[in-house]
Amino acid sequence: MNKQKVYIYNSIFKAIVFFFAFITIISVVLIGVFMIANGGPSIIKVGLKEFLFGSVWNSANEPPQYGILTFILSSFYVTFFTVLIAVPISILVALAIGQLMPKKLGSVIRTIISLLAGIPSVIYGFLGLIFVVPFVQKIFDLSSGLSMLSAIIVLIIMTLPTIISVSESSINAVNQNYLETAFALGVRKEYALFTVVLPAAKSGIMAAVLLGVGRAIGETMAVIMVAGNIPQMPKMTLPVRFLTTAIVTEMSYATEQTRGVLIGIGLVLLVFVFIINSIFHFFIKKAGNLNG
Incomplete structure (x- = not known):
């Protein structure tokens, strides 16, 4: 293949990648x-203050009350505790599969984890309703x-396969010369x-954590069950409602004003996710620069 054809193929590939990146940005x-x-x-x-910091939600009341502070706190707490527990477990399991277990056993467990990552969330919610509750x-x-x-328990179980799979891939991608030098x-x-190994793979592990956080924040069907x-107001042993479940619960019979408020909840959730992603991408980029 001559240089002209290579240049044409590379140009086409770059144009396709740029097109889909542009479509993604425009969509967001x-x-x-x-x-x-x-x-x-x-x-x-x-009222922005009443909307964000009001603690009472009653869309059927007259006048209706649209305070979403309880939803925000519930979403924050459940995400925080899910990540706090799931991340250390995931990293340890990923290390065990990739570096400590025999290859055949690691391959079997890796396959099981991949299958668990593909199970629909409603199945996790159903199993949680039967066993966890x-x-x-x-x-x-x-x-x-x-x-x-x-x-929190259901979300931990749901996010573990995702974080483990990506973390294990990042750990296995670390240059083996690092380990050999350490052994020497x-x-x-x-x-x-x-x-x-872990410091060398930290950018990939943080990306895995970001995926897990995204699943925890955006999950609806499993947690609503x-x-x-x-x-x-959130408490560990009390029933709670999250930002995502608030939208699903009331959208089907919402009045025009309530529908607008529910879309506003979606906007809050979008900002919430954007802030978390920005923080993680900052640390991922910083980790990548340190590794480089």
């Missing part, structure tokens, strides 16, 4: 514009096991994994 912008245009007037009518109810002697704790210096393998879906 259009989603934001739609939410601002449709949800903004309702938020202004309710009664377990929480029995352990804490509650009248109902539908609670934020149940939602007399460093134990377990110590080398935590002090050499196990969280109780009651708008109140």
Whole structure:
């Protein structure tokens, strides 16, 4: 293949990549514009302070009350605790599969984890309703096991396969010369994994965590089945409602004003995700620069 053909193929490939990147950016912008245009007037009518910091949600009341502070706090807490527990477990499992287990056993577990990552969220919610909710109810002697704790447990189970798979790929991509050099210096393998391999793979691991956070924040069907879906201040053993479940719960029978407020909740969720993504991308870029 001559240089002219290579140049043409590269140009076509770059044009295709640029086109789809441009479409992605435009799509995100259009989603934001739609939410601002449709949800903004309702938020202004309710009042931004009352909307964001009001603790009472009652769309059927007259006049209706549209405070979403309970939704914001519930979403934040469940995401925080899910990540706090799921990330260390995922990294340890990824290390075990990629570096410590025999190859055949690691391959079997890797396949199982990939299958778990592909299970629809509604199945996790159904299994959580059957097993997790009664377990929480029995352990804490509650009248109902539908609670934020149940939602956290289900989300941890859901996010583990995603974080493990991406983290393991990042760990396996680390140059093996790092380990061999550490071994030559007399460093134990377990110590080398935590002090050499993990720091080298941290940008990929942070990307895996970002995917897990995205799934935890945006999950609807699973958590709506196990969280109780009651708008109140979050507590581990009480039913709660999240930003995503608030939209799903009321959109089908919402009045015009309530519909606008629900779109406003979507806008808050979009901003929430944008902030988290920006923070993670900053640290991922910083980790990449340090590795480079």
